[in-house]
Amino acid sequence: MASLKxxxxxxxxxxxxxxITKAKQMVAAAKxxxxxxxxxxxxxxASRLAEVMGSLASKVAGQDNGxxxxxxxxxxxxxxxxxxxxxxxxxGGLNSNIVKEAKIQARKLEAAGKTVTFYLVGKKGRAPIxxxxxxxxxxxxxxxxxxxxxxxxxxxxxxxxxxxxxxGKFDVAHLIAPVFKTVLSQDPVTxxxxxxxxxxxxxxxxxxxxxxxxxxxxxxxxLPRYVTTKVxxxxxxxxxxxxxxxxxxxxxxxxxxxxxxxxxxxxxNRSRQAAITTELIEIIAGAEAL
Amino acid sequence: MLHFxxxxxxxxxxxxxxxxxxxxxxxxxxxxxxxxxxxxxTVKDGSIKVxxxxxxxxxxxxxQGGFAEVGANGLTVLAEHVEG
Numbered sequence: 109m110a111s112l113k114x115x116x117x118x119x120x121x122x123x124x125x126x127x128i129t130k131a132k133q134m135v136a137a138a139k140x141x142x143x144x145x146x147x148x149x150x151x152x153x154a155s156r157l158a159e160v161m162g163s164l165a166s167k168v169a170g171q172d173n174g175x176x177x178x179x180x181x182x183x184x185x186x187x188x189x190x191x192x193x194x195x196x197x198x199x200g201g202l203n204s205n206i207v208k209e210a211k212i213q214a215r216k217l218e219a220a221g222k223t224v225t226f227y228l229v230g231k232k233g234r235a236p237i238x239x240x241x242x243x244x245x246x247x248x249x250x251x252x253x254x255x256x257x258x259x260x261x262x263x264x265x266x267x268x269x270x271x272x273x274x275x276g277k278f279d280v281a282h283l284i285a286p287v288f289k290t291v292l293s294q295d296p297v298t299x300x301x302x303x304x305x306x307x308x309x310x311x312x313x314x315x316x317x318x319x320x321x322x323x324x325x326x327x328x329x330x331l332p333r334y335v336t337t338k339v340x341x342x343x344x345x346x347x348x349x350x351x352x353x354x355x356x357x358x359x360x361x362x363x364x365x366x367x368x369x370x371x372x373x374x375x376x377n378r379s380r381q382a383a384i385t386t387e388l389i390e391i392i393a394g395a396e397a398l
Numbered sequence: 399m400l401h402f403x404x405x406x407x408x409x410x411x412x413x414x415x416x417x418x419x420x421x422x423x424x425x426x427x428x429x430x431x432x433x434x435x436x437x438x439x440t441v442k443d444g445s446i447k448v449x450x451x452x453x454x455x456x457x458x459x460x461x462q463g464g465f466a467e468v469g470a471n472g473l474t475v476l477a478e479h480v481e482g
Contacts, residue, residue, distance in 0.1 A: 317436040
């Protein structure tokens with residue numbers, strides 16, 4: 109049985125933990141709103157770009173001399189997994205879910221006889237992936253230096269990945285990133301990044317569109333931008349997912365701390381009463397002995 | 399009136415009806431009025447001039463890199479960066 113003093117100390121320590129988790133929860137809620145607004149604001153650009161891509165790609169599709177980023181290297185032997193993790197913890201199972209998804213994909217590819225390398229974005233994916241694939245990590249990208257990763261970081265990542273592709277380091281790239289559905293669910297999703305999957309051809313209006321410069325040249329310039337937008341979208345989703353998961357995890361932690369405090373308080377009061385009763389018995393016994 | 403939209407990855411900067419827009423295309427500047435034929439061009443670094451009405455002084459918006467698309471629903475400029 110713990111002494112009264114020990115119990116008191118434990119109650120106080122749980123109380124201060126609860127204060128921290130509560131504060132973190134409120135911070136996450138505020139940041140979530142911002143992150144969601146940012147994700148919302150980025151949607152018009154992404155959808156317009158996809159539209160333009162669709163109409164352009166349907167014109168260039170089927171030609172063998174299309175841009176390298178679109179037709180690929182002609183092989184699918186070496187795969188690169190771009191895994192987007194968060195930089196900070198305290199967000200429940202988010203990072204372990206992303207890592208799990210990455211490992212499932214890696215195992216699937218390896219079972220098919222392909223080689224897999226990783227390009228890791230964010231700090232939290234490094235250790236668990238390194239444990240299983242110590243020699244397969246090609247690059248780490250650190251996003252923890254800036255407060256909120258923006259388009260500049262996304263284009264830096266995309267540039268690096270495209271440079272690796274052009275240097276012939278891999279044939280196919282996949283992007284593994286969380287998708288923010290609700291505060292309660294953020295599932296990691298794998299999408300193909302390079303070669304850029306041919307978008308579903310949009311229904312043509314029939315009008316003849318003039319291009320300046322030529323279709324191929326525009327597409328050539330548009331593809332890296334499309335990859336960047338994909339990465340940017342993943343970063344925004346990651347931000348929203350991180351805050352959502354963090355809010356949820358901290359809410360649970362606060363509630364657990366509350367339960368624990370209640371239990372400890374009951375235990376504390378019981379042992380206090382027991383101590384008083386023992387003392388009384390001693391006094392009464394002493395008085396009777398006189 | 400011409401419907402003009404200026405979009406960056408971070409946000410929708412402009413969405414308004416204007417008289418004319420002059421865009422710095424890679425192969426030279428071009429002006430877009432209402433009823434322009436479908437057209438697509440890359441945009442070089444420079445400033446977009448927006449004429450709210452005929453004869454009005456243009457408003458300049460500095461942009462970096464991107465695309466301009468003229469379609470049935472007006473002019474859309476996708477820029478990587480917009481100043482101001």
